[in-house]
Amino acid sequence: MNVRQYLELTNRRRFLGRVAGGIGAMALGDLLAADTNPLAARKGHFTGKAKSVIFMFMEGGPSQMDLFDPKPGLQKWHGQALPDSFTRDLKLAFIKPSAAVLASPRVFKPHGQSGTQFSDFIPHTASCADDICLVRSMSTEAFNHHPGQLLLFTGSTQIGRPTMGAWTVYGLGSESSNLPGFAVLTSGAGTSGGATNFSSGFLPSTFQGTPLRGSGDPILYLANPPGVSGLTQRAGLDALRDLNEEHHAAVGDMEIASRMASYELAYRMQSAGPELADFSGESRETLDLYGVNDETSRPFATNCLLARRMVERGVRFILLMHASWDDHVQLNRKLKRNCDITDRPTAALLKDLKRRGLLDSTLVVWGGEFGRTPMQEVRNTQEADNAGRDHHPNAYSMWLAGGGIKGGQVIGKTDDLGFNVVEDPMTVHDLQATILNQLGFDHTRLTYRHMGRDFRLTDVHGEVVRKMIA
Numbered sequence: 001m002n003v004r005q006y007l008e009l010t011n012r013r014r015f016l017g018r019v020a021g022g023i024g025a026m027a028l029g030d031l032l033a034a035d036t037n038p039l040a041a042r043k044g045h046f047t048g049k050a051k052s053v054i055f056m057f058m059e060g061g062p063s064q065m066d067l068f069d070p071k072p073g074l075q076k077w078h079g080q081a082l083p084d085s086f087t088r089d090l091k092l093a094f095i096k097p098s099a100a101v102l103a104s105p106r107v108f109k110p111h112g113q114s115g116t117q118f119s120d121f122i123p124h125t126a127s128c129a130d131d132i133c134l135v136r137s138m139s140t141e142a143f144n145h146h147p148g149q150l151l152l153f154t155g156s157t158q159i160g161r162p163t164m165g166a167w168t169v170y171g172l173g174s175e176s177s178n179l180p181g182f183a184v185l186t187s188g189a190g191t192s193g194g195a196t197n198f199s200s201g202f203l204p205s206t207f208q209g210t211p212l213r214g215s216g217d218p219i220l221y222l223a224n225p226p227g228v229s230g231l232t233q234r235a236g237l238d239a240l241r242d243l244n245e246e247h248h249a250a251v252g253d254m255e256i257a258s259r260m261a262s263y264e265l266a267y268r269m270q271s272a273g274p275e276l277a278d279f280s281g282e283s284r285e286t287l288d289l290y291g292v293n294d295e296t297s298r299p300f301a302t303n304c305l306l307a308r309r310m311v312e313r314g315v316r317f318i319l320l321m322h323a324s325w326d327d328h329v330q331l332n333r334k335l336k337r338n339c340d341i342t343d344r345p346t347a348a349l350l351k352d353l354k355r356r357g358l359l360d361s362t363l364v365v366w367g368g369e370f371g372r373t374p375m376q377e378v379r380n381t382q383e384a385d386n387a388g389r390d391h392h393p394n395a396y397s398m399w400l401a402g403g404g405i406k407g408g409q410v411i412g413k414t415d416d417l418g419f420n421v422v423e424d425p426m427t428v429h430d431l432q433a434t435i436l437n438q439l440g441f442d443h444t445r446l447t448y449r450h451m452g453r454d455f456r457l458t459d460v461h462g463e464v465v466r467k468m469i470a
Contacts, residue, residue, distance in 0.1 A: 037173075038173070038204065038206045038207075039169065039173050039174045039177075039181045039206060040173045040174075041172065041173045041174060041175045041314075042171070042172055042173045043172075043440070044171060044172060044439060044440025044441045045440060045441050045442045045445055045446075046440050046442075047440055048404070048437070048438055048439040048440025048441070049360070049361070049403055049404025049438055049470075050361060050362065050363035050402070050403030050404055050438040050439050050440075051175070051316075051361040051362070051439075052311050052314075052315065052316050052317065052318070052361065052362050052363070053164075053165075053168060053316070053317045053318065053362070053363045053364075053365065053403070053435065053439070054307050054311065054318045054320065054349070054362060054363070054364045054365070055164070055165070055317070055318070055319050055320065055365045056320045056322070056342075056346065056364065056365065056366040056367075057152075057191075057197070057319060057320065057321045057322070057367070057368070058322055058325050058338075058342070058366065058367060058368040059145070059149070059188070059191040059192065059193075059321055059322065059323035059324050059325065059326075059368060059369070060145065060192075060323055060324035060325035060326030060327070060368060060369075061145075061148075061325055061326060061368040061369060061370045061371055061372055061391060061392075061396070062325040062335075062338075062367070062368050062371070062372075062397075063104075063325075063327065063331065063335060063371065063372040063389055064136070064371040064372065064395075064396045064397035064418070065104050065371075065372070065374065065418045066104045066106050066119055066121065066331070066335055066372075067106075067118070067119045067121060067122055067335075067339075067397070068118065068119070068134060068136060068397035068399070069136045069397050069414060069418060070104070070106075070108040070117055070119075071103075071104065071374065071414075071416065071417060071418045073416035073417055074101055074102070074103035074104065074374055074417060074418070075103045077101035077103075077417070078100075078101055078102065078103035079100050079101065080100055080101055081098045081099065081100055081101075082097075082101060082375070082417075084097065086417065086419065087375075087419075090373075090394070090419070091143040091391075091393055091394070092143070092373070092390055092391070093143055093144055093390055093391040094328065094377060094390050094391075095373065095375060095376075095377045095390045099373075099375035099376060099377065099390075100375060100376055101374055101375055101376070101417075102331075102374065102375060102376035102387055102389065105332065106119040106120055106121060107119070107120040108120070109126075111126040111127065111129035112126075112127075112128075112129030112130040112408060113130055113408065114129050114130050114407075114408035114409060114410075115129075116129040116132065116134055116408070116409075116410055121335060121336055121339040121343070122339055122343045123343070124343045124344045124346065124347035124348075125343050125346055125347050127347055128347050128350045128351065128401070129408065130407055130408040131350055131354065131359070131401045131402070131407040131408070132350075132399045132400075132401050132407050132408070133399060133400050133401065133405045133406055133407055133408075133409055133410075133411060133468050134397065134399045134409070134410045134411070135397060135398050135399060135400070135410075135411045135412055135426055135431075135468075136395075136397045136410060136411070136412045136413060136414055137395065137411065137412020137413060137414065137421040137423060137424050137425050137426050138367070138371075138395070138396050138397060138398050138412075138421075138426050138427075138428075138431070139393060139394055139395060139396070139421055139425060139426070139427055139428075140152070140369065140370050140393045140396075140427070140428050141157070141393065141428075142157055142369070142370070142393060143370065143391045143392075143393040144391065145192035145193070145326070145369060145391075146192045146193050146196075148369030148370050148391075148393070149191065149192060149193035149196070149197055149369045150193060150196060151369070151428050152164075152369050152428055152431075153165075153193070153196075153197050153198075154196075154201065154457070155428070155429060155432060155456070155457045155458050155459045155461075155462075156459055159196060160201050160202065161201045161202070161455070162199070162200055162201035162202065162203045162207070162448070162455075162457070163196075163197060163198050163199055163200070163201065163209070164317070164432065164435070164457060165182040165184075165198055165209050165317035165319055166182060166198070166199065166200040166201065166203050166207040166208055166209070167203075167207075167436075167446060167456075167457045168182070168316055168317045168436075168439060169181040169182045169207045169316050169317060170200075170203050170207045170448070171436075171439070171441055171446050172316055172439060172440070173316070174314060174315060174316045175314030175315075175316065176310075176313050176314035176315050176316075177314075178313075179276065179310060179313055179314070179315050180209070180210035180212075180315065181207070181315065181316045181317065182198065182207065182208065182209040182210065182315075182316065182317045182318075182319075183209065183210055183212050183310055183315050183317070183318050183319070184197075184198045184209040184210060184211045184212065184318075184319045184321065185211075185212055185213075185303040185306060185307065185318070185319070185320050185321070186211065186303075186320075186321045186322075186323075187299040187300045187303055187320075187321070187322045187323075187341075188299075188300075188321075188322045188323040188324060188338075188341075189323045189324045190323055190324075191321050191323045191324070192323075197209075197319065197321065198211075198319055202448070202450045202451075202455075203448060209317075209319060212306070276306065276309055276310065276313065277306065279292065279305065282305070286305075286352065287305075289348040289351065289352065290302075290304055290305050290344070290345050290348040290349070290352070291344045291345055291348070292305060294344075296340050296341055297340070297341055297342075297344050297345055299341075300320075300322055300341050300342050300345050301344070301345035301348070303320050303345075304320065304345040304346065304348060304349040305345075305348075305349075305352075307320060307349065308349060308352055308353060308356075308358070311353070311358055311362050312356075312358070322338070322341070322342055325338055325368055327372070327388045327389060328377050328379065328388040328389070328390065329377065329378070329379050329380065329386050329387070329388040330385065330386055330387075330388060331387060331388040331389055332385055333385070334388075346366065349364070350364060350401055350402070353402065354402075359401070359402040359403075360402060360403070360404070361402075361403065362402045362403055363400065363401075363402055363403025363404070363405065363435065363438050363439070364400065364401045364402050364403070365398065365399075365400050365431075365435065366398060366399050366400075366401075367396075367397070367398030367399065368396075368398075370391055370392060370393040370396055371392045371393075371395065371396025371397065372389035372390065372391070372392050372396075373389050373390040373391070373392040374389075374392075374417050374418045374419060375389070375390070376388065376389065377389060377390050392418075394419060394420050394421070395414040395415075395418060395419060395420050395421045398431070400434075400468065403438045403439075404438050404469060404470050405438065405468050405469065405470060406467075406468060406469060406470040407470075409467075411424050411426070411465070411467055411468060412424040412425065412426060424465075424467070426465055427461065427462070429458045429459060429461035429462035429463075430461075430462055430463050430464075430465055431465075432457050432458050432462055433458050433462035433463055433464045433465075434464050434465045434468055434469075436457065436458075437464045437469070438469070443456065443457065443458045443462055443464070444456065444458070
């Protein structure tokens with residue numbers, strides 16, 4: 001090949017590359033248009049009763065027998081070790097099967113027309129008894145925090161799978177064009193699972209959760225730095241878009257399209273974000289209802305009010321994470337502290353959604369990755385009232401409300417000491433299948449092909465719990 005032939009060949013390649021680039025840019029433009037935006041609102045397999053989800057994740061494992069599942073039978077064994085026949089097959093993280101029983105000092109009373117019993121630590125939540133479907137028969141396969149959280153949110157204990165919020169937005173998109181489809185709000189000490197609780201896994205990164213803050217700018221670096229005008233920012237984004245379009249045309253990587261969509265969403269959020277966090281239009285009665293001005297409840301109350309405002313603005317999935325309920329010691333003091341922080345705002349969120357006509361279309365889920373043992377854990381025998389409880393995956397409680405769930409009922413039953421489920425067992429995958437069902441999905445058909453096979457949130461398990469549905 002001589003120089004002239006080489007130049008002719010490279011010119012033809014350059015021309016074809018430009019043509020392909022133009023076609024690719026056109027396709028990418030269509031991809032990012034409103035009607036084909038990866039976050040554009042879509043329909044499920046059928047019409048679901050829930051349009052959005054607020055998942056109130058209580059990281060660490062709240063003690064079910066001190067909040068939701070009274071066990072007076074523990075009084076008989078209080079301070080004593082149980083026979084080996086009771087504890088032989090237990091999965092325990094820290095204590096030994098011979099640990100002494102810890103009866104709960106909590107007082108349970110029936111509430112509402114349903115007569116559901118709740119602990120004296122959560123009187124505000126108890127006032128919503130007739131809207132709550134309390135599940136006392138949850139179980140999970142994991143007895144440590146990070147695996148338990150992975151299983152709850154991804155359907156697997158392996159890192160790298162998409163989370164429940166990511167699956168929801170992948171399937172339904174979002175009705176908000178100026179806020180993330182999947183938003184994350186945190187309070188407390190921080191979760192063991194961290195970002196793996198809201199990751200998109202092998203789904204495009206467009207569907208991952210976006211952490212927001214309850215004070216200041218909802219998202220860090222939302223405001224432009226000094227000296228950068230809106231016009232300058234727009235010009236920079238346009239130049240970046242042009243470069244990304246050229247790169248996408250060359251390599252066809254959908255992550256480039258996801259990145260571009262994220263940049264544009266962030267630009268729109270610069271106006272929508274501050275408005276979202278501006279409570280000046282909320283009534284004093286509403287702020288007091290949530291406890292926004294109370295020092296103890298303020299962080300969680302702010303997140304709950306933000307969640308309601310996000311639902312109003314079309315956000316599809318909101319994950320509220322409060323940590324930590326991992327009370328291995330000082331159970332009575334630590335449990336009361338967390339209840340004082342979360343109880344009032346939780347009830348306020350349910351009541352506020354209901355009075356605004358939003359509860360019917362908003363599915364609210366409350367619970368942790370597992371429960372706590374009937375036996376005590378003591379780490380410092382010199383300190384009074386130091387007893388706590390270990391991790392317990394075999395039987396624990398969660399509750400759901402709204403979104404087509406039948407409230408005012410209790411599903412499932414545990415044995416007299418709270419060790420095992422004896423009626424209407426419900427696994428983590430059953431919970432996931434039921435949540436997806438309320439959003440309008442057949443959980444076996446909401447799939448994504450990765451590494452040569454179809455994956456789904458419920459793995460190869462899960463049944464919709466029909467008793468829960470109104």
